[in-house]
Every structure is written in C-alpha cells, then in structure tokens.
Amino acid sequence: MSEYVHADARGASVGLVERREFVLEQGLEVACGLRLAPVSVAYETYGTLNRDGTNAILVLHALTGDSHAAGYYAGEDAKPGWWDIMIGPGKPLDTDRYFVICSNVLGGCMGSTGPASIDPQTGKPFGSDFPVLTIGDMVRVQRRLLDHLGVDRLLCAVGGSVGGMQVLEWSVRYPDRVFSAIPLATTTKHSAQAIAFNEVARQAIMADPQWNGGHYYEGARPGHGLAVARMIGHITYLSDESMRHKFDRRLQDRCDLSFNFEADFQVESYLRYQGNKFVERFDANSFLYLTKAADYFNLEKEWGNGSLVAAFARARARYLVTSFTSDWLYPTYQSKAMVQAMKKNGLDVSFCEIEAPWGHDAFLLPNERLDTLMGGFLERMERELEKERARKTTAAGANGHAL
Amino acid sequence: MSEYVHADARGASVGLVERREFVLEQGLEVACGLRLAPVSVAYETYGTLNRDGTNAILVLHALTGDSHAAGYYAGEDAKPGWWDIMIGPGKPLDTDRYFVICSNVLGGCMGSTGPASIDPQTGKPFGSDFPVLTIGDMVRVQRRLLDHLGVDRLLCAVGGSVGGMQVLEWSVRYPDRVFSAIPLATTTKHSAQAIAFNEVARQAIMADPQWNGGHYYEGARPGHGLAVARMIGHITYLSDESMRHKFDRRLQDRCDLSFNFEADFQVESYLRYQGNKFVERFDANSFLYLTKAADYFNLEKEWGNGSLVAAFARARARYLVTSFTSDWLYPTYQSKAMVQAMKKNGLDVSFCEIEAPWGHDAFLLPNERLDTLMGGFLERMERELEKERARKTTAAGANGHAL
Numbered sequence: 126m127s128e129y130v131h132a133d134a135r136g137a138s139v140g141l142v143e144r145r146e147f148v149l150e151q152g153l154e155v156a157c158g159l160r161l162a163p164v165s166v167a168y169e170t171y172g173t174l175n176r177d178g179t180n181a182i183l184v185l186h187a188l189t190g191d192s193h194a195a196g197y198y199a200g201e202d203a204k205p206g207w208w209d210i211m212i213g214p215g216k217p218l219d220t221d222r223y224f225v226i227c228s229n230v231l232g233g234c235m236g237s238t239g240p241a242s243i244d245p246q247t248g249k250p251f252g253s254d255f256p257v258l259t260i261g262d263m264v265r266v267q268r269r270l271l272d273h274l275g276v277d278r279l280l281c282a283v284g285g286s287v288g289g290m291q292v293l294e295w296s297v298r299y300p301d302r303v304f305s306a307i308p309l310a311t312t313t314k315h316s317a318q319a320i321a322f323n324e325v326a327r328q329a330i331m332a333d334p335q336w337n338g339g340h341y342y343e344g345a346r347p348g349h350g351l352a353v354a355r356m357i358g359h360i361t362y363l364s365d366e367s368m369r370h371k372f373d374r375r376l377q378d379r380c381d382l383s384f385n386f387e388a389d390f391q392v393e394s395y396l397r398y399q400g401n402k403f404v405e406r407f408d409a410n411s412f413l414y415l416t417k418a419a420d421y422f423n424l425e426k427e428w429g430n431g432s433l434v435a436a437f438a439r440a441r442a443r444y445l446v447t448s449f450t451s452d453w454l455y456p457t458y459q460s461k462a463m464v465q466a467m468k469k470n471g472l473d474v475s476f477c478e479i480e481a482p483w484g485h486d487a488f489l490l491p492n493e494r495l496d497t498l499m500g501g502f503l504e505r506m507e508r509e510l511e512k513e514r515a516r517k518t519t520a521a522g523a524n525g526h527a528l
Numbered sequence: 529m530s531e532y533v534h535a536d537a538r539g540a541s542v543g544l545v546e547r548r549e550f551v552l553e554q555g556l557e558v559a560c561g562l563r564l565a566p567v568s569v570a571y572e573t574y575g576t577l578n579r580d581g582t583n584a585i586l587v588l589h590a591l592t593g594d595s596h597a598a599g600y601y602a603g604e605d606a607k608p609g610w611w612d613i614m615i616g617p618g619k620p621l622d623t624d625r626y627f628v629i630c631s632n633v634l635g636g637c638m639g640s641t642g643p644a645s646i647d648p649q650t651g652k653p654f655g656s657d658f659p660v661l662t663i664g665d666m667v668r669v670q671r672r673l674l675d676h677l678g679v680d681r682l683l684c685a686v687g688g689s690v691g692g693m694q695v696l697e698w699s700v701r702y703p704d705r706v707f708s709a710i711p712l713a714t715t716t717k718h719s720a721q722a723i724a725f726n727e728v729a730r731q732a733i734m735a736d737p738q739w740n741g742g743h744y745y746e747g748a749r750p751g752h753g754l755a756v757a758r759m760i761g762h763i764t765y766l767s768d769e770s771m772r773h774k775f776d777r778r779l780q781d782r783c784d785l786s787f788n789f790e791a792d793f794q795v796e797s798y799l800r801y802q803g804n805k806f807v808e809r810f811d812a813n814s815f816l817y818l819t820k821a822a823d824y825f826n827l828e829k830e831w832g833n834g835s836l837v838a839a840f841a842r843a844r845a846r847y848l849v850t851s852f853t854s855d856w857l858y859p860t861y862q863s864k865a866m867v868q869a870m871k872k873n874g875l876d877v878s879f880c881e882i883e884a885p886w887g888h889d890a891f892l893l894p895n896e897r898l899d900t901l902m903g904g905f906l907e908r909m910e911r912e913l914e915k916e917r918a919r920k921t922t923a924a925g926a927n928g929h930a931l
Contacts, residue, residue, distance in 0.1 A: 157787035257787040317771035317795045318763065324796040325759040327789065328803070329732055332752035349735035356728040357760060360721065365859070368720035374826065382824055384560035384660040386730065386816060390823070392720045393727040400731070413789060420793070421785055423777065453856075456768070 136215030138205065139171040142196035144236060147228075149269050159256040162245075166270050167192045167236025168228035171212055172220035174276065179510055181276040182218055182503075183267065184208065184227040185284030185291035187489075188358070188415055189407055191235035194227035195220075210491050217500040222507070223280065228270055230263045230291075232414040237266075240410035241342060253339025258414055260287075260422045264294045268302070278302050280506055282442075283499070285309035285488035286455070287415070290422045293463070297428050300441040305506040307445045307499060310452050310488040312459040313424040313433060313466075319454060322361050323416040326354035330409045339410055351409040352400030359399050364451040364484030368392060433466035443473040443509065445502040447495065449487040450480050475502065539618030541608065542574045545599035547639060550631075552672050562659040565648075569673050570595045570639020571631035574615055575623035577679065582913055584679040585621055585906075586670065587611065587630040588687030588694040590892075591761070591818055592810055594638035597630035598623075613894050620903040625910070626683065631673055633666045633694075635817040640669075643813035644745060656742025661817055663690075663825045667697045671705070681705050683909055685845075686902070688712035688891035689858070690818070693825045696866070700831045703844040708909040710848045710902060713855050713891040715862040716827040716836055716869075722857060725764050726819040729757035733812045742813055754812040755803030762802050767854040767887030771795060827866075836869035846876040846912065848905040850898065852890040853883050878905065 144167050152162020169192045174181060184194050186207065195212035197205055206227075212218040218225050229237040232255070240255035247254075271279070282295045282303050289311025296306040315323070330336055333350030341347060363371075372392035376382070379389070388394040429436030444467055448460035457478050464476045479494050481487040488495070547570050555565025572595045577584060587597050589610065598615035600608055609630075615621040621628050632640040635658070643658035650657075674682070685698045685706050692714025699709040718726070733739055736753025744750060766774075775795035779785070782792070791797040832839030847870055851863035860881050867879045882897050884890040891898070 253789070257789075314777060316768055317775040317777065317793070318766075318768045320777070320793050321759075321763050321771065321795050321799055324791075324793075324799055325756060325763065328759060328800070329735075329756045331789070332732075332736065332756055334737060353728060353732045353735055353756065356724075356731060360724045360728065363721075365719055365721045365856070368724060372720040374717060374720065374723070386656070386660075386734070386820065388727075390720070390723050390727075392724050396724055396727055397731070417789065453768070 136213050136219070138209065139196040139213045139220050141199050142169050142171065142193070142206070143198070144169055144192060146236065147270050147273050149266065153262070153265060153269075155256050155262045156259040157256050161238065161256060164231065164238045164266060165236070165242070166228050166231075166238075166266060168226060168270060169193060169195075169206075170274070171195050171225040172223050174224040174274070177514075178275060178277055179280060179514070180222060180507075181224045181226060181271070181274075181279050182281045182283060183271070183279050183295070184212070184218070184225060185267075185282065185288035185295075186227060186230065187284070187286035187288045188419065189403070189412070190288070191233065192227050192229040192237075193235075195225070208489070211496070211499070217496045217503065218283070219500075223503070224276075226270070226274065226276070228267055230415065231266045232258045232263065232411060232418065234408035234411040239408065240339070240414055241408045250342040252342065252410060255410065255414060258418045260290050260294045260418055261298060261427065263418070264291055264298055267291070267295070268299060271302070278304055280510060281305045281307060281503060283307040283309070284311075286311055286485065287419045290419065293424055294422070296440045296442040296444070297424060297436055300439050303442045304510050305443040305445070305502070307447070307502065308463070309447045310449055310455055310485055312455040313436075313463050314422060314426070315420050316459070320420045322357060322454075323420050326357045327413050327416060329353040329357065330413060333409075336409060339413075341409075346404075347409045348404040351404050351407065351412060352397075354409075354412055355403040355407075356396045356400045359396060361454045362484055362486045364453060364482060366451055366482045367484050370482065433462065434469045437463075437466045437470045437472065440467070440470065440472060443506060444475065445498065446474060446476045447488070447498065448478045449483070449485070450478060451482050452485045452487060454485040539616050539622070541612065542599040542616045542623050544602050545572055545574065545596070545609070546601070547572055547595055549639065550673050550676050552669065556665070556668060556672075558659050558665045559662040560659050564641065564659060567634065567641045567669060568639070568645070569631050569634075569641075569669055571629060571673060572596060572598075572609075573677070574598050574628040575626050577627040577677070580917075581678060581680055582683060582917070583625060583910075584627045584629060584674070584677075584682050585684045585686060586674070586682050586698070587615070587621070587628060588670075588685065588691035588698075589630060589633065590687070590689035590691045591822065592806070592815070593691070594636065595630050595632040595640075596638075598628070610892070614899075614902070620899045620906065621686070622903075626906070627679075629674070629677065629679070631670055633818065634669045635661045635666065635814060635821060637811035637814040642811065643742070643817055644811045653745040655745065655813060658813065658817060661821045663693050663697050663821055664701060664830065666821070667694055667701055670694070670698070671702060674705070681707055683913060684708045684710060684906060686710035686712070687714075689714055689888065690822045693822065696827055697825070699843045699845040699847070700827060700839055703842050706845045707913050708847070708905070709845040710850070710905065711866070712850045713852055713858055713888055715858040716839075716866050717825060717829070718823050719862070723823045725760060726823050729760045730816050730819060732756040732760065733816060736812075739812060742816075744812075749807075750812045751807040754807050754810065754815060755800075757812075757815055758806040758810075759799045759803045762799060764857045765887055765889045767856060767885060769854055769885045770887050773885065836865065837872045840866075840869045840873045840875065843870070843873065843875060846909060847878070848901065849877060849879045850891070850901065851881045852886070852888070853881060854885050855888045855890060857888040
C-alpha cells in the first residue's frame, strides 16, 4: 500500500495514479471549420466501470486545470490531484462505487493537443496557428474518449466554472448520454464583465514582446505577460471578503511601508507569487485559447436560437445546480436563470446557493454542505437510473421482448 | 462671449479658462523623508474669492484627473473640464457664488511636479528616483497653494475616489481650515481587493520592457503596459450591471465570432480603445506613484493610531458623505464606517447612498440626486458659516473687543 494512501474524515485517497493517453488519429473538424488531426487526450480514471456501464462520472476541469483530479503520481512531490478532496473511497465521488474519468481539455497544455503541440503540417508547434476552439469542441473530444472507454451513458457529468460550462454543453449536445449533471459555480454565457477580465488578461500576454505573435516556443516565453494575466484572474476567483480575511492590509516581512515599489502588502506578495508559480506550469497560448473558448460559450445562442428555455428543451438530464454567495465572477443570478429555464422544460432540477465567503474558488475548497449535496444527489441518481432500467426491462418483458 | 459659453438645464459653462502655475521654490520634505524642491503646482480657478474669503471651494481630482475641472481651453477641441457638469454658473458648485479651485496633484503628470519632471540634481527626469508620496504630501502642497491664493479657510473641500481621500485628509490634517467636506465614493483605506487591482496594474507597467526600471523618458514609453493597467482600472470603475447595459455580449463590427484574437465583443474593443487613449495622455510612472499613494492611504493608522474614531476626533468639518449602490471598488460599507466614526465624535454628518447602476464612475456622471444633495449642502454651509461669523462678532462685541 502506498505511503500516499491515507484515510481521514473526508474519506481515503485513490492512491497512486497514472496519466494515460488516448489518440484520435482521424482528429476532428472543429467549430471554426478547420480539421485538427491527430488529437491526443490526456486522461485519468479512478475506480472501476461496472458490468452494466452505469456508474461512470465525468469530471470536467476548470480553465487551468488538468486530468490529474485525484490521487498521487509516483516519484513526485506529494501534492494530490486538484479535486482530491472530492474524489476517492468514501468521498462524494466515491471511487468504491463510481468510475470517475477526467481528461485535459482540447487546447490545454497538460497532455492534450493544444497550441504547444506539433503541427504535423510544419513539424513545429502550432502557436497561434492553432484553431480557436469552443467549449463544444472540447466536449466532442471527450465524447470520443468515452466511446473509447466503453461508456455509453454517464451517470453524471460534474464540474465547476469553465468545467461547469462543459457540463451544460454535454447535457444539451448529447442529451441521451448524460443521466445527470452537476454544473457548479458556472454560467450559460459570460457577462460583459467576465469577458472584460479575460480580454485584459489576454492583452497582458499579447503585450509581452516575448509572446512574439504566438510563436515563442523556440525562444523565451512570455512569462511576464502570463503572470499578470494570472494575477488578474486570481482576483476574480476570490472575493472582497475573503481577501480581507486572508490579507486585509497586513504588511509583508516589514514593520512599515517601504516607500518603494517592492511588495509592501501581503496581498501584493501573494499575487506576485501566484503569477510566477503559474508561469512554471502553464502555456500562455493555452491561456489565450481557453479564455476565448469560455468567452465564446453561449448556450442559448448555440442551442436555443437566443432562448435559454429553447436550449434546455433538448436536455434530458437531472440537474444539481450550485452557486456560492460571494462568487462575483458567476453570480447566483446567472445560476438562477439556468434553473428557471430548466424548470420551464419540466426537468428535474435541484438548486442550492451555498453561503461561502471564498468567492468563485469556493467550489474547489472543502465544504461540507457541497459534499452532502453532491453525495446525496449521486446516490439518488444511482437509484433513479436503476429504477429506469428496471422499468425498461419490465416494459420489454410485458411486450414479450425480454431476453 | 465665447462660443463655448452655453447654458442648459444644468446651468452655464464657466467659459474659457487657463491653467496657471504656482511654484513653491523651497519645496517640501515629503513623508518618506526626502526633500523635493522646487515644487510646481498646476491649477485653475473659477469664480471670484469674496472680500471675506469665505466662499472658496477646493475640488480634488481622482487618480488620473487634472486641474482642468471646468470650462474650455482656447484653441483646443471643445471637450470641457472633467467636472464641468458640476462647476459653473447655476450648477451645484455655482461659480456666481463660490470661488472654485482645482490643482493637479503632486506626483501627477498634468503640470504639477511628478516623476516626469526634471530632477535638479541630474538635469534629467526623475523617473523612479522620484520619492514615493502619500495623500498627505499632496494635501500639504495644496495648503501652500491656498496660502498663496489668500484662502485661510475653505467653505468646502470636495472630491470623489482618490479625490475623496484628499478631502478626508484635509479635514483631519487641517481641521481649522476646512469648514465642510464632501467625500464622494471613497474610503478611509483601501481594501485588500483594491490594493490587489492596483498592484496588478503596476505589475503590468513594470513588466513592459520599455518601462526600463522607470527611466524611459529618452526612449520609447511603456505604452503596452500602461494600456493594460488602464483596462484593469477601467473594469473596476464600472459595474457588472452597467457593463451589461452598455455592452452585454454585443459583437463589434461583425455579425459572427471571428475565431481569432481580434476584438469580437464591443466590450473588448471599448477596453482596447480606453487603454490606448489613456497612453496618449498619461505618464506610466505617475500611474505607479499615484496608485501607491492611494494604497498607502490609511486615515486611522496615520491620525488615530489604528482607530478611525480617534482619527476623526481631530476633525471640525461638517460632512456630506455619499456612496453609490453599485460601486464595488469603494462599497457603501466603507462609507458607513467613516460616517459612524464621525458621528461618534459628535460631528455634523449627512450620509446618502445613491441608487445608481454605473459603478464607481457614478460620481462623475450626471445625477440629479447628487446635484441636489451637493447644492443644498453648500447653501446650508454658507448660512452656517455666516451664522458662526455673526456669533463670533457678537461675542467679541459683548466682550468689548468689537473693532
């Protein structure tokens, strides 16, 4: 048993895991009309798919996440996957019961095909010749991965933020393949303010001379621009209240103001650290492409000809929609709008606004209320899926078609 | 009569104006301990100081404002001063009754001494050798200007945002020289979130290689960094609601998404335009110094040993405090905290939270409610000042000291 496998009140770890790769040799034609081939997808799975294939849960990561959602890699430092508090034996996404899948999005930089991948046409990294993608493109690739894994229908698709957009897209694009869906801290379309923050972050990257029009892989990378972009994003992930609790006006390593442009305040030092740390792990072009995909996402325009109610008319999933009181990036009114549109279609919807001071990031932090909600919802979904299958078997038997 | 002098429902224009200069040859020792000499101050005045010197109003501009608060410059395009809607005959700051003064802050780049000024020690622009300033330093220079203009006591000090910080500083630093004060849309200290936004904006400037450690005046200026800094600030001046009204997800000059990194949405195009326009008129180093001064501002620490109530114990002014519902940069709770501290000192305080969707910028926009509040408050202040003078004269007469 690995030294990493420990259990606590929140459940146990899935232990050592490995990143796998799925290659879609024929690739796909993405929304802008270009063909991208081959397409690689980095993914991980936790738990075991049952014989009936009814226990699969697809976890969709947020903007800068990756396929490493739970457990530990061998030989690396002991930082667990990004949603390890949620995935594992005895945790809400209980790997003793469910088969959990997480893949890196198309356009990302953590193993899946993205702007840093080699363009087969040139033998060099795509850079800004990579096609601009949509959330729909990401979801289409994920569907191919599920085909490959033998998962016909998901018990649940779950994710927060940009991951929540993918959840919504899944439930509308492939209604027959999603039994239930948990969009967390997300929206059906970015507000002007959310687009504005992303655009300024992109401008920070593109203003860095080392960005070099997107073709920088053979030279120095646009680290300064990417760090600023990350800092901007980071402020939107927190809240006025959480920043006051965490930093207030406390000074960093000094007893008085510096009267220079060093970091006087802890919050400044924190942001600089976050910016610099991000540069080590993330590709600037991926940041551009993924924020653009998030800005383009517009469920009502894409699927409802401008009407959100019409968009959800396609959906068949049972939903658990969750927002957080202090999330000002995707405020509760946006979740309420989607809940209303779902209800107008007679869909089975649970909605909860969770009281939490931590801003948008709340969905990633330990939260008992969220654990209970998600765990309870998934158990109900298991039972309902079982009932549905029993009904179908009985109906088929009554019609003389059983076996 | 100038062609620019036109009257409307909001009152008339002050017409053609000129920027003047006041030079403080001996300069001053600023808060960090360095001496800055000489110090130039660009200023404008509108209306006439009365014989008793009781009708002077000092207007304090916000972060990137200037001394040109009202009227028009000769021979330039017809854009009026930044608060022309508020200052003029028949307007709330009625120049038929009041003598209105506005000066560019120390550290600015619109005529007053700042980092782009020549350092007499080297004969070259200061750049980042300019001392880091405080709001208190700015106010001390303004006091010298008032001495020069023969104004012993202000009928009122008025300003919004960083201008409001100067109003507060005036009322506490020079209690005997401020009969009344109108701090608008402001705070007694920046929240961690406000510092965070300023810090990211500063990082955007300092990440621009053309910033060159602050010494760029002989070469290309850090325009890309400054534009990004301005865009960040601009988002914080608006609100989620106002951005939705103004832009929502409307596309710019196109009927569909571009699938490239041009500005797809109007809000993107607007921000790029605002960023680029700003670079033409503002100096990047001034942006660094002025945001730092705003971040350093902390009335309770400076004047109350950590207690806001103790800080206002020094004050003698009558206050009109105003906040705006959708201002999330300096939210109403911050105005309420200062009102509470003023009241605990038995000060005469009026407080109003104005319902307005326009975010922090609301104080600069036409607003009948604000006009009425400010106009009414100033009239009351005139009467009260008159009463106070009458009381003093009577008291002096009763004691046989009259004349």
